[in-house]
Amino acid sequence: MQIFNHFGSYLLFLRRMISRPEKLSVYWERTLLEMKNIGAGSLAIVAIIAVFQGAVTTLQIAYQLVSPLVANPVIGSIVSDSSMLELAPTITCLVLAGKVGSHIASEIGTMKVSEQIDALDIMGINAPAFVALPKIIAGVIMVPCLIIISIFLSNLGGILAGHASGILTPDEFIQGARESFLPFNLAFSLIKAFVYAFIITSVSSFHGYKTEGGALEVGHSSTRAVVYSAVLILFSDYLLTQLLL
Amino acid sequence: MIELVDIHKSFDGVEVLKGISTRFEPGQTNLIIGASGGGKSVLMKSMVGLLTPTSGKVVYDGRNFHSLDYKEIRHVRREIGMLFQGNALFDSYTVEENIEFPLKMFTDMTKAERVDRVNFCLEQVHLEGINAKYPAEISGGMKKRVGIARAIALDIKYLFCDEPNSGLDPITSRVIDELLREITYEFNMTTIINTHDMKTVFDIGDHVVFIYEGKKWWEGKKEDVRKSDNKELKAFINASYFE
Numbered sequence: 001m002q003i004f005n006h007f008g009s010y011l012l013f014l015r016r017m018i019s020r021p022e023k024l025s026v027y028w029e030r031t032l033l034e035m036k037n038i039g040a041g042s043l044a045i046v047a048i049i050a051v052f053q054g055a056v057t058t059l060q061i062a063y064q065l066v067s068p069l070v071a072n073p074v075i076g077s078i079v080s081d082s083s084m085l086e087l088a089p090t091i092t093c094l095v096l097a098g099k100v101g102s103h104i105a106s107e108i109g110t111m112k113v114s115e116q117i118d119a120l121d122i123m124g125i126n127a128p129a130f131v132a133l134p135k136i137i138a139g140v141i142m143v144p145c146l147i148i149i150s151i152f153l154s155n156l157g158g159i160l161a162g163h164a165s166g167i168l169t170p171d172e173f174i175q176g177a178r179e180s181f182l183p184f185n186l187a188f189s190l191i192k193a194f195v196y197a198f199i200i201t202s203v204s205s206f207h208g209y210k211t212e213g214g215a216l217e218v219g220h221s222s223t224r225a226v227v228y229s230a231v232l233i234l235f236s237d238y239l240l241t242q243l244l245l
Numbered sequence: 246m247i248e249l250v251d252i253h254k255s256f257d258g259v260e261v262l263k264g265i266s267t268r269f270e271p272g273q274t275n276l277i278i279g280a281s282g283g284g285k286s287v288l289m290k291s292m293v294g295l296l297t298p299t300s301g302k303v304v305y306d307g308r309n310f311h312s313l314d315y316k317e318i319r320h321v322r323r324e325i326g327m328l329f330q331g332n333a334l335f336d337s338y339t340v341e342e343n344i345e346f347p348l349k350m351f352t353d354m355t356k357a358e359r360v361d362r363v364n365f366c367l368e369q370v371h372l373e374g375i376n377a378k379y380p381a382e383i384s385g386g387m388k389k390r391v392g393i394a395r396a397i398a399l400d401i402k403y404l405f406c407d408e409p410n411s412g413l414d415p416i417t418s419r420v421i422d423e424l425l426r427e428i429t430y431e432f433n434m435t436t437i438i439n440t441h442d443m444k445t446v447f448d449i450g451d452h453v454v455f456i457y458e459g460k461k462w463w464e465g466k467k468e469d470v471r472k473s474d475n476k477e478l479k480a481f482i483n484a485s486y487f488e
Binding site: 022023026110111114115116118119121122123124125 | 293295318320323327329330331334335336347349350
């Protein structure tokens with residue numbers, strides 16, 4: 001029963017968040033700041049993960065497809081498709097759940113325990129909207145951008161690893177990737193990114209907002225935000241794949 | 246003027262406030278005193294709307310706060326300023342941005358007008374020239390004063406202060422007390438202060454309400470506190486002198 005209670009609180013939090021936002025100019029300013037934090041702030045880790053992900057996938061696929069009957073461009077097509085459909089959106093967002101999610105939960109949690117949220121309430125400001133809405137909007141704009149970068153870098157990693165190890169040439173990789181490219185795959189990847197971004201930012205904001213107590217509870221909220229976000233990402237990954245592919 | 250009518254508040258069946266009624270007049274420093282855990286903070290949170298009383302009324306100049314609609318509550322809240330025990334300044338904002346914040350949210354002032362107002366508020370709390378500092382870069386007493394400046398940034402009618410002297414040395418405490426009294430008289434505000442600092446009571450307590458175990462046990466002027474024969478109040482005062 002507790003899970004329904006929890007889910008109900010989450011929905012009420014979202015409802016309160018989308019009702020009656022105050023001055024839009026202030027929200028816009030905060031959204032731009034959050035876009036910088038979430039987008040630019042996560043670029044380095046996303047880039048590192050993407051390059052190595054593409055490189056390792058290329059080497060593993062080459063290892064598994066040791067056959068004269070399989071043309072080299074097939075490796076490029078498999079790496080490219082799996083990066084787009086699964087690795088870039090899901091793995092990147094699991095990492096973002098740890099980085100961005102814990103940051104959001106601890107930031108809002110600290111505001112809660114240090115009475116900053118109470119201060120907003122007393123001023124007559126819609127506190128859930130003020131603290132969470134800019135983060136959610138920034139997340140759903142920036143995470144898909146990060147995923148596009150991740151897909152590109154993942155392919156680049158694959159090309160570099162293939163070339164460095166002598167498994168396949170960059171031309172063969174690109175030929176394979178081009179041949180198997182379907183625009184829907186990219187759309188599917190962006191749909192996933194959009195859903196995951198919403199999960200990471202809203203779930204983390206909710207856990208931060210529900211923090212009661214002190215520093216220890218802020219840590220607990222941060223951990224809970226990451227765990228819930230990761231589980232929900234995996235669950236929605238399955239659901240979206242089942243529904244859309 | 247703020248009027249409390251028979252305020253009760255329970256948490257999970259435990260009654261914390263047991264029918265408190267009193268009246269806080271404008272242009273006065275109204276002090277709520279009592280031991281920790283006696284219900285002072287719950288009473289203040291019920292007054293500002295962070296908690297909803299189980300029963301009873303909180304009336305702001307004829308407006309029953311807890312029966313107002315959302316729009317009216319927001320209107321009343323813009324007339325309220327609060328100084329929190331832990332300051333509640335926004336860590337990621339500078340002093341100027343903290344004080345400017347309510348102006349940005351609720352007025353159509355230009356940036357220049359807002360900065361003028363910020364400087365005026367900082368002048369009121371004797372803290373000129375620290376606009377660019379972050380809360381982490383200033384002392385506890387300065388944070389309290391910035392908290393007061395933020396509270397008065399909009400033209401408020403009611404100022405609530407929760408333990409304004411907690412964590413401060415005696416000299417800074419007196420500065421804060423004096424500041425609260427000055428602001429109250431100058432702007433004719435209804436100021437309500439939660440405290441257990443008896444020095445504050447005897448320095449600035451125009452109207453004192455003593456809360457004990459969730460009930461109002463005594464109320465009167467600071468001059469009458471020592472004359473009171475209320476057993477619990479006497480015990481509280483004596484204990485304060487031994488602290």
